[in-house]
Amino acid sequence: xxxxxxxxxxxxLEGLEVTGxxxxxxxxxSPSAPILQGRMGERDLFxxxxxxxxxxxxxxxVNYRANIWALKKLGVTQVIGLSAVGSLQEEIKPGxxxxxxxxxxxxKGNREKSFFGNGLAAHxxxxxxxxxxxxxxxxxxxxxVGIALHRNKTYGCVDGPxxxxxxxxxxxxxxxxxxxxxxxxxxxxxxxKEAQISYCTIAIATDYDCWMDDPAHHVSVEQVIARYGAxxxxxxxxxxxxxxxxxxxFDCASRSSLASAVLTPRDSLNQSQKELLELLSA
Numbered sequence: 007x008x009x010x011x012x013x014x015x016x017x018x019l020e021g022l023e024v025t026g027x028x029x030x031x032x033x034x035x036s037p038s039a040p041i042l043q044g045r046m047g048e049r050d051l052f053x054x055x056x057x058x059x060x061x062x063x064x065x066x067x068v069n070y071r072a073n074i075w076a077l078k079k080l081g082v083t084q085v086i087g088l089s090a091v092g093s094l095q096e097e098i099k100p101g102x103x104x105x106x107x108x109x110x111x112x113x114k115g116n117r118e119k120s121f122f123g124n125g126l127a128a129h130x131x132x133x134x135x136x137x138x139x140x141x142x143x144x145x146x147x148x149x150x151v152g153i154a155l156h157r158n159k160t161y162g163c164v165d166g167p168x169x170x171x172x173x174x175x176x177x178x179x180x181x182x183x184x185x186x187x188x189x190x191x192x193x194x195x196x197x198x199k200e201a202q203i204s205y206c207t208i209a210i211a212t213d214y215d216c217w218m219d220d221p222a223h224h225v226s227v228e229q230v231i232a233r234y235g236a237x238x239x240x241x242x243x244x245x246x247x248x249x250x251x252x253x254x255x256f257d258c259a260s261r262s263s264l265a266s267a268v269l270t271p272r273d274s275l276n277q278s279q280k281e282l283l284e285l286l287s288a
Contacts, residue, residue, distance in 0.1 A: 092215035
């Protein structure tokens with residue numbers, strides 16, 4: 007089952023024939039918004055706007071654990087995220103789409119980044135945090151509609167909500183080796199891994215952040231909004247092509263990420279811990 011997490015500018019999914027709406031309470035609180043269930047083409051899916059239906063949530067205010075838990079509870083096994091990002095490399099031009107496969111966690115605030123703790127210990131490998139088979143399928147969908155997507159890119163995640171300094175931009179593209187910078191994919195990508203969900207983001211470059219010498223290229227909210235519309239349509243075209251393509255079963259390592267990750271013996275877990283582990287392991 008497919009789940010779509012919409013980022014900036016994506017608060018509903020055009021073409022989705024809505025068949026239901028789910029208001030789910032989780033052990034971690036409420037998701038960003040009620041989750042829409044619907045059908046596009048031949049595929050059933052769920053849709054959740056990351057920032058809420060009216061973009062009322064800052065990146066640090068998103069309840070990432072509740073979002074992923076709720077999607078998992080609904081039977082989602084694949085998540086495609088849509089995210090606005092800044093480009094840290096000249097080759098990734100504003101308007102380009104990327105499928106990041108690596109993440110650099112530069113979040114310094116107190117976002118809850120794991121389902122585990124409080125008596126339930128597990129350490130999930132995130133050496134390969136995203137799903138290569140899912141990314142391959144999205145790249146193939148892009149090719150079918152004449153849209154290229156950059157591959158093998160690293161997404162550096164920052165707290166926000168402020169836009170970064172030039173020193174931070176140079177650090178991320180230099181020492182950290184990042185190609186993209188955004189505010190929302192951490193801890194989303196890692197929670198999906200803990201929930202054994204195949205995850206991939208379509209990253210939409212809106213600007214060059216602020217590492218270029220020419221101030222005209224430095225990111226501003228006005229620039230992001232002005233450039234975002236056409237780029238967003240490209241991302242939607244790729245997503246629609248993916249949804250309308252024949253559904254393929256593929257072997258993804260994310261679907262067994264908990265196989266050897268849990269250290270706490272099951273017989274020492276309480277009922278709520280057992281239920282959490284059962285849900286994440288499904």
